[in-house]
Amino acid sequence: MDLEFRNLTYTVQSRIAKATKKVVVKGVDGKFTSGQLVAIMGPSGAGKSSLLNIISGYRSAGVTGELLVNGQPRDEHQFQRSSCYITQEDLLQPLLTVREAMDVAAKLKLPRGTKAPSEEILQELGLLEHQNTRTDSLSGGQKKRLSIALELVNNPPVFFLDEPTSGLDTVTTTQCVKLLKQLARQGRTIVCTIHQPAASLLEFFDQLYIIADGYCIYQGDTAAMVPYLESVGMPCPRHHNPADFIIELTENPATVKLLSQEILNGKIYKTSKIDQNCTEPLPQMQLKVCYQAEDNAPETEIMLTNEKCVYKVQSYSNTASMCSLSSQLSGINNSSAWMKIQKPSDYDISYSTSYFDQFSILLKRMLLQISRNRQGLWIQLLHHLMCGLLIGACFYNMANDGTEMFNHLKLCVGIVIFFAYTQIMVPVLVYPQEVKLVKKEYFNCWYSLTPYYAALTVSKLPVQLFCNILFSTIVYFMAGIPFNVMRFITFCAVGNMVSLVSEGIGLAIGSVFNVTNGCAVGPSAIAPFLGLGVYGFDFAHQIPLIMNILMKLSFIRCGIVAMVLTVFGFGRQPLECSEVFCHFAKPNVLMQYLDIDKSSVWMEIMFLLIIMLVFRSMCYISLRWRFAT
Numbered sequence: 078m079d080l081e082f083r084n085l086t087y088t089v090q091s092r093i094a095k096a097t098k099k100v101v102v103k104g105v106d107g108k109f110t111s112g113q114l115v116a117i118m119g120p121s122g123a124g125k126s127s128l129l130n131i132i133s134g135y136r137s138a139g140v141t142g143e144l145l146v147n148g149q150p151r152d153e154h155q156f157q158r159s160s161c162y163i164t165q166e167d168l169l170q171p172l173l174t175v176r177e178a179m180d181v182a183a184k185l186k187l188p189r190g191t192k193a194p195s196e197e198i199l200q201e202l203g204l205l206e207h208q209n210t211r212t213d214s215l216s217g218g219q220k221k222r223l224s225i226a227l228e229l230v231n232n233p234p235v236f237f238l239d240e241p242t243s244g245l246d247t248v249t250t251t252q253c254v255k256l257l258k259q260l261a262r263q264g265r266t267i268v269c270t271i272h273q274p275a276a277s278l279l280e281f282f283d284q285l286y287i288i289a290d291g292y293c294i295y296q297g298d299t300a301a302m303v304p305y306l307e308s309v310g311m312p313c314p315r316h317h318n319p320a321d322f323i324i325e326l327t328e329n330p331a332t333v334k335l336l337s338q339e340i341l342n343g344k345i346y347k348t349s350k351i352d353q354n355c356t357e358p359l360p361q362m363q364l365k366v367c368y369q370a371e372d373n374a375p376e377t378e379i380m381l382t383n384e385k386c387v388y389k390v391q392s393y394s395n396t397a398s399m400c401s402l403s404s405q406l407s408g409i410n411n412s413s414a415w416m417k418i419q420k421p422s423d424y425d426i427s428y429s430t431s432y433f434d435q436f437s438i439l440l441k442r443m444l445l446q447i448s449r450n451r452q453g454l455w456i457q458l459l460h461h462l463m464c465g466l467l468i469g470a471c472f473y474n475m476a477n478d479g480t481e482m483f484n485h486l487k488l489c490v491g492i493v494i495f496f497a498y499t500q501i502m503v504p505v506l507v508y509p510q511e512v513k514l515v516k517k518e519y520f521n522c523w524y525s526l527t528p529y530y531a532a533l534t535v536s537k538l539p540v541q542l543f544c545n546i547l548f549s550t551i552v553y554f555m556a557g558i559p560f561n562v563m564r565f566i567t568f569c570a571v572g573n574m575v576s577l578v579s580e581g582i583g584l585a586i587g588s589v590f591n592v593t594n595g596c597a598v599g600p601s602a603i604a605p606f607l608g609l610g611v612y613g614f615d616f617a618h619q620i621p622l623i624m625n626i627l628m629k630l631s632f633i634r635c636g637i638v639a640m641v642l643t644v645f646g647f648g649r650q651p652l653e654c655s656e657v658f659c660h661f662a663k664p665n666v667l668m669q670y671l672d673i674d675k676s677s678v679w680m681e682i683m684f685l686l687i688i689m690l691v692f693r694s695m696c697y698i699s700l701r702w703r704f705a706t
């Protein structure tokens with residue numbers, strides 16, 4: 078696939094000062110041809126990653142200009158299916174072995190029943206002997222190769238890599254670039270950003286695209302760069318690394334301007350080969366092209382090129398004959414091109430697997446990861462056990478004492494606050510990192526967001542429900558709440574609902590913000606709900622209307638009301654009274670006093686359900702929004 082971009086501009090807006098705009102990429106042109114290993118180079122902050130993100134489609138907000146594939150305006154969805162983006166950070170699913178990660182990628186990316194080429198790819202990339210190693214135990218170079226291997230599963234023709242050699246030693250860097258060269262030689266377009274490569278490494282790249290201060294200052298064959306610099310009066314000294322030299326030149330803004338003008342900001346391609354334009358097919362070069370379309374491949378690409386000119390099939394419909402004459406071909410100015418033969422019936426830009434398959438594959442993967450996170454499981458279990466015992470001990474055998482009305486309330490409030498605070502912290506702290514990984518997989522068309530989100534929600538339930546029920550059971554029996562099947566079930570259900578709402582808030586925060594100080598953000602997010610929840614028990618008659626409405630939105634209030642109604646409802650007998658008179662011995666007196674006697678536990682649970690759906694929808698929408706930009 079040939080990639081082309083014209084007049085590409087990328088503008089970012091400061092989040093703090095909205096009026097401040099910065100143009101990061103400034104109206105550049107360029108073309109990356111298939112079968113070539115292309116390096117985007119430039120000094121730090123020049124706009125390399127930004128350019129790569131734009132061309133790959135990883136970033137679309139603030140971008141203007143034209144993006145073309147094989148000379149045609151590109152369809153972003155289709156392009157995403159045929160390209161992949163490998164981030165600078167090695168984003169790999171933790172707690173899986175190399176082989177498991179490959180198998181999951183193959184199941185998600187290939188249609189059901191297709192033989193996964195995992196073993197061949199691992200062999201080719203030198204990872205077969207590490208197939209049983211966990212991804213988090215791999216070395217930097219191995220992680221990079223695994224990132225490439227995962228994307229190779231469905232054999233995309235275009236690879237984008239952001240700084241694939243960063244953090245690697247010289248030997249590993251060379252191995253990595255050699256691998257990329259090999260992939261390019263197999264017919265793929267490989268584009269990567271790279272910091273000043275050593276002279277020996279530079280030779281591996283076929284094409285260089287050099288950017289400085291958002292302008293293109295060189296585009297062309299690697300071998301043509303030194304002669305070009307010489308031709309503009311900037312000869313590279315002998316024994317000097319040309320990559321270092323051109324980067325050094327960018328220190329002077331006037332030189333950047335001059336070089337950018339010379340290359341017409343990327344409109345010109347400098348080549349070391351014989352440069353000859355071919356606009357018409359040459360009759361004497363009539364040739365017959367025969368080919369065999371691969372059965373499983375939705376499309377087959379054939380490049381026709383010789384030293385002088387390159388041809389492309391303009392339109393080709395008769396796939397049955399598998400042959401074509403060069404009279405059907407027409408030359409394209411000054412560029413190499415691909416002959417693209419599509420099998421219309423196989424042409425499909427949707428996912429390779431159904432939503433249900435994606436959901437079940439992702440669910441299995443998540444459950445496997447959860448089950449392997451032994452430390453996390455033990456911490457969660459012990460936390461619920463210890464807190465249950467502690468709260469149970471504080472309110473030991475008080476639940477049936479008519480003289481202890483305020484303790485009854487404290488018990489209900491304490492349980493709700495425990496669930497609210499416990500569940501918000503984990504997603505706030507952990508989810509931002511997961512979002513980056515999910516964005517990579519989503520962008521590379523492994524799966525759709527809906528099955529992912531459904532799997533995420535379901536996968537957390539078993540452990541969460543088990544721990545919550547364990548906590549509720551301990552507190553229920555230690556506090557001495559009289560046993561009643563419905564009361565016990567509702568008691569556990571209310572706790573679980575509060576915990577699910579709280580987790581939803583945590584996910585919504587984690588999906589929007591990359592919070593480094595999540596320990597502060599989690600409690601702060603709960604605080605307004607807590608304030609409104611407690612305010613709601615200020616004997617509601619005197620509460621202004623607006624506060625009345627606001628406090629009804631507090632899930633903590635809903636949780637406390639539901640908990641009180643559960644503990645004192647379901648036909649609860651009058652409490653024991655050890656004194657002459659206990660004002661609150663009859664449960665309905667307490668409920669009247671709290672002004673919740675007309676409330677229904679089922680209504681409160683329904684409110685909790687609605688609030689939970691609102692926050693979980695917010696998380697889903699924010700993920701969609703983040704992934705779309």
Ligand SMILES: Nc1ncnc2c1ncn2[C@@H]1O[C@H](COP(=O)(O)OP(=O)(O)OP(=O)(O)O)[C@@H](O)[C@H]1O
Binds near residue numbers: 089091119120124
């Ligand atoms: N979202 C953004 N908001 C503000 N500035 C941005 C944003 N994205 C990029 N920039 C700015 O644009 C410039 C180019 O950034 P980019 O990351 O593309 O550079 P780079 O060439 O890849 O640098 P490096 O090699 O150091 O990674 C930098 O000055 C950066 O601060």
